[in-house]
Amino acid sequence: MPVTATTEKPVHASGTFDLGDGLTIHRMGYGAMRITGEHVWGPPSDPDSARAVLRRAVELGTDFVDTADSYGPFVSEDLIREALHPYDGVAIATKGGLLRTGPGKWYPLATPAYLRQAVQMSMRRLGVETIDLYQLHRIDPEHDRDAQFSTLKRMQDEGWVRLLGLSEVGVDEIKAAQDAGLEVATVQNEYNLGTRKHEAVVDFCEAEGIGFIPWYPLNAGKLADNPVLEDAADALGASHSQVALAWLLKRSPVMLPIPGTSSIAHLEENVAAAEIEMPDDVFDTLDQATRS
Numbered sequence: 446m447p448v449t450a451t452t453e454k455p456v457h458a459s460g461t462f463d464l465g466d467g468l469t470i471h472r473m474g475y476g477a478m479r480i481t482g483e484h485v486w487g488p489p490s491d492p493d494s495a496r497a498v499l500r501r502a503v504e505l506g507t508d509f510v511d512t513a514d515s516y517g518p519f520v521s522e523d524l525i526r527e528a529l530h531p532y533d534g535v536a537i538a539t540k541g542g543l544l545r546t547g548p549g550k551w552y553p554l555a556t557p558a559y560l561r562q563a564v565q566m567s568m569r570r571l572g573v574e575t576i577d578l579y580q581l582h583r584i585d586p587e588h589d590r591d592a593q594f595s596t597l598k599r600m601q602d603e604g605w606v607r608l609l610g611l612s613e614v615g616v617d618e619i620k621a622a623q624d625a626g627l628e629v630a631t632v633q634n635e636y637n638l639g640t641r642k643h644e645a646v647v648d649f650c651e652a653e654g655i656g657f658i659p660w661y662p663l664n665a666g667k668l669a670d671n672p673v674l675e676d677a678a679d680a681l682g683a684s685h686s687q688v689a690l691a692w693l694l695k696r697s698p699v700m701l702p703i704p705g706t707s708s709i710a711h712l713e714e715n716v717a718a719a720e721i722e723m724p725d726d727v728f729d730t731l732d733q734a735t736r737s
């Protein structure tokens with residue numbers, strides 16, 4: 446059985462993080478990839494329900510929503526604008542640099558001209574003059590990396606984006622971006638209790654004060670039903686998903702989980718995890734059991 450939230454805005458219990466440039470968010474966010482069609486392609490079967498999930502997330506205190514132009518493509522950004530514009534204190538983080546050629550197909554493309562068009566189109570779809578946080582979805586391995594970094598920096602200097610982030614990068618790549626003059630506000634990498642390959646990146650981000658956004662915080666839903674979490678769930682009176690999210694929040698003060706869901710019931714369950722105080726021994730046992 447999940448823990449039920451005791452307040453109207455449980456997200457606030459996750460604490461805050463200063464992304465930079467005076468933009469402070471609550472650490473538990475919402476990932477808006479799951480409000481599209483199957484395989485993140487096309488519209489959802491019920492767009493009204495998708496908009497309702499977004500509005501309920503904000504009612505519950507969410508002020509950090511993660512999306513990308515490639516989710517749909519364009520569907521997630523469109524729905525966010527329809528449901529939440531003019532945002533009123535909710536930071537929208539989007540991404541560019543992945544092409545879509547069909548359901549489940551993703552290809553990096555981050556040439557300067559393409560990135561500049563992608564940002565302009567995201568600004569138009571989201572209905573903003575400046576994007577709060579723009580993340581390079583993938584460094585494009587076929588094109589000059591420093592040109593990608595300098596293009597991002599230039600768009601920030603031009604006022605198109607307020608803050609910049611990277612996605613699925615190693616420590617060396619973050620350092621290369623910093624050396625190229627990029628102020629890296631966030632790093633978004635796959636990380637959860639079932640996927641621990643980015644421990645060094647989490648530690649680096651913590652040392653540098655960079656926000657770490659774990660994608661797949663529930664391991665794409667697999668952690669919602671995982672025997673490794675059973676004892677902790679029993680001890681805390683929480684669901685497996687809530688244990689997975691509470692563990693992430695305790696892992697580092699720079700951790701900014703963005704669980705994704707198309708369901709209001711799951712959303713309410715997930716944000717209630719922010720109110721869970723995970724004891725050190727429960728955290729350590731899970732840590733040891735899931736480290737590879």
Ligand SMILES: NC(=O)c1ccc[n+]([C@@H]2O[C@H](COP(=O)([O-])OP(=O)(O)OC[C@H]3O[C@@H](n4cnc5c(N)ncnc54)[C@H](OP(=O)(O)O)[C@@H]3O)[C@@H](O)[C@H]2O)c1
Nearest residue numbers: 476477478660661662663664665666669686704705706707
């Ligand atoms: N940067 C990248 O390359 C990248 C890659 C992937 C994702 N992301 C970002 O990360 C966000 C989160 O990732 P994600 O949504 O793919 O994966 P996730 O948050 O790990 O898991 C979402 C899946 O779990 C299910 N779920 C959610 N809450 C649940 C609950 N309480 N109980 C049972 N099942 C639950 C959802 O189904 P229901 O809809 O039925 O709830 C959905 O299938 C995305 O929305 C996106 O913003 C980024």
